[in-house]
Amino acid sequence: MIDVTIENFESEVIEASMTQPVLVDFWAPWCGPCKVIGPILEKLEKDYAGGFKLVKIDSDQEQQIAGAFGVRSIPTVILLKDGQPVDGFMGALPEGKVKEFLDKHVEPGEAQPEEATVEEAPLDDSPEARLERFQHAVATDPSNDDARFEYVRALLLAGRTDDAKVAFAPVIAKTSLVRRFDSLQRAMDALDFAASTPDANKALADADARIAAGKRDFDARFDRARLLLAAHRWTDAMDELLEILMRDKAWNDELARKTYIAILDLIEPPKPKVADGQIPPDDPTVATYRRRLSSVVLS
Template sequence: MIDVTIDNFEQEVIAASMDQPVLVDFWAPWCGPCKALGPILEKLEVDYAGAFKLVKINSDDEQQLAGAFGIRSIPTVILLKEGRPVDGFTGALPEGKVREFLDKHVQALDGEPEEAEVPPVEEPGAADPQAQLEKLQHAVATDPANDDARFDYVKALLLGGRLDDARRAFEPVASKTGLSRRIDALSRWLDALSFQGNAAELETKIVANKRDFQARFDKARLLIGKQQWTAAMDELLEILMRDKAWSEDLARKTYIAILEIIEPPRPKVAEGQIPPDDPTVATYRRRLSSVVLS
């Protein structure tokens, strides 16, 4: 376990994550749940025998780093691979739940490596997807003007691979894409699923010309179609860093659409408290702000 500050962050976190996953624990001395979670993380670092590196960041002392990751509550734990956040959680989870989290991304002593990509967003009630889908379908049928229910319904259909059903459910609100950010997000997702492109050809074009923004955008659309959300946003950021207004702000609008899609439902909290942001969503919002405002 290593204490990280702004001075050694690049070396101990970003550079280190190129070789092995780095688990970043944002904590503070006054935080009771942090004191419960910390020993669990330290124990698991030993148990996993070098499968990941644990670092701790005091969010009080390192407010610049906490702000960069969009930390809203502590403890917050974020896993980085190859310099990028790939997953995270908030709160003092029990050891078993932390192991489940780690096993998705790192190789334990007798485990197998997993993909780094953030998994598709799950809906509430995912233990019984069909029951949840029927509930959403009923909500739309009962109140066709409820765009939030329709968003959840179309999103659930798309996550389940039911493209034709999703198109039919989306059709009644297709004219609202300019009025609703969530409806616009669904429209862009459906567009990406319709796009036919050759990934190898697009990559060749990008290698030959880093400013081939159409090739980068088309690559992002292919990634959206595969629900590889963070990879798609990374590609869109490459456009924004070079030309913020390209094609009438198309890259930024698509990036925002992805954030709408992957934003999970906010957990219920006690009155007066602010529900924590999803770590991945918060990080990528921060990245967008940094690029657009630079």
């Protein structure tokens, strides 16, 4: 993979395409889908072992080149042969679709994907890797509600609230139909409430004073729970919501119970892989707080 600018465009793209297909990836650092398609193209360049040459062009920095190719959105991928563009696509296609695209233009003798000769590397399960996988899944299949939930949740847990709202926008109409989407909306509402509070510590102290003056000041307790949620003090927030539930389960259209469930949905980690036939263990904290909720609601 080569980064191309106006200075080396002629040699690295036009001249190079005279001897082998050149795949041009127009991207930008701020573009989320570009971060999905980029690694796929780099992997396929290795798999095709010389069948084509991959170059990347930053469309923000090289607007003259992007304009010459009529690039209107990114990622845009264009294939050149013999100095001329012959085909292209826009958006973050899955690997299989990109291979179908390449196979239409790469002669059978030019490139044969190499067979894997080493064991598959262990899955990277870090928060950053999970976020990237979910982003890829949503870009590949925007109708995948499970992937979208996980992607938005990962963004919220990473503190990227604005990005989470953008990712959530296409399914906001489903909030009343999909329980976990409702949970995401409630979490974002709590974050908005906290963001509108100039001094969170003072707001917590004020809520404490109001609660001390009246144990049934549920508005104060709920404000306190939202501030704690925004600070990622999950169990403290759920403890405060339980205080409301123990006194009035139906308060404000069951707002405390629904917000409590939203926290559980937000913090429950993905289930680890286990041997076939076994049931993966529950997260201890989530399991404990589910039992507490059941005990209070059913009492």
